[in-house]
Amino acid sequence: MSSLVRVGACLGVSILVGVHAAHAQGFVAPSIGAIFANPSAQGRASFGLDLGWLSPRDPVGLELDLVYAPSFFGNAGPYGDNSVTTLMGNVMLAPGASGRSGFRSRGRSTVRPYFSGGIGVMHEVVTTPAHVGNTDLGLNAGVGVIAIPRRSIGVRADVRYFRDLVDNQSGNRTNIDFGSFHFWRASLGLILAF
Numbered sequence: 001m002s003s004l005v006r007v008g009a010c011l012g013v014s015i016l017v018g019v020h021a022a023h024a025q026g027f028v029a030p031s032i033g034a035i036f037a038n039p040s041a042q043g044r045a046s047f048g049l050d051l052g053w054l055s056p057r058d059p060v061g062l063e064l065d066l067v068y069a070p071s072f073f074g075n076a077g078p079y080g081d082n083s084v085t086t087l088m089g090n091v092m093l094a095p096g097a098s099g100r101s102g103f104r105s106r107g108r109s110t111v112r113p114y115f116s117g118g119i120g121v122m123h124e125v126v127t128t129p130a131h132v133g134n135t136d137l138g139l140n141a142g143v144g145v146i147a148i149p150r151r152s153i154g155v156r157a158d159v160r161y162f163r164d165l166v167d168n169q170s171g172n173r174t175n176i177d178f179g180s181f182h183f184w185r186a187s188l189g190l191i192l193a194f
Contacts, residue, residue: 026053029156031189033067038183041072041084048187050156054094061092063116065140067162067185073126082126084183086162088140090118110148114158117141122164122181136164136179146191156191159184 029050035041052063065088072084094114122138125131144158166179 025056025193027051027191027193029189029191031156031187033185033187035069035072036184036186040074041069041183044069044071046185046187048185048189050189052092054092059093059095061094063090063092064088065090065116065118065120065160069185072124082124084125085123086120086138086140087123088118088120088138088162090116090140092116094146110146110154112146113143114146115141115143116158116160122162124181136166136181138162138164142185148191148193152193154191154193155188157186157188159186 027050029048029052031048031050033046033048035044035046046067046069048065048067050063050065052061054061054063065086067084067086069084071082073082092114093116094112117140119137119139121135123133123135125133140160140162142158142160144156144160146154146156148154161182161184163182164179166181
């Protein structure tokens, strides 16, 4: 009986040692960017903050992307103070380097290219003699790269496309139509993984 217990214990320990833990890895990524491909905001600055989760084992993650672009439509003047704010919930696809998907790779730096896309809201504000604001459903998609040379601190660079979804046509049966407001954003930021 004691031999059977020892074999069972060894078998149980070997199974538990061989199983990979399903750890999640969260991250915070503040960034600064530039708007382009929009005549009103060509080259204007924007500020972003991403909060997310990306599995070290699987290439799928989630992120909440917040972007604030002050003076999007020009400096204060005929348009007054103005800004554009976007808040998007995204799915990330981030395959790992050399078959590894995680941020951490035992002392070596980790580089992960990624694709991100999702849906959320876009809010534009212009303060002229009257305050004018508009909030629409929007979408975004982009590509980028995460590089973490240390255990939990690295850099992140990406390019994203933003577009509003507005029903501009009376014959539209789906009530979803690509609106006319759109822009690209290139950004560079810090990434803090935990």
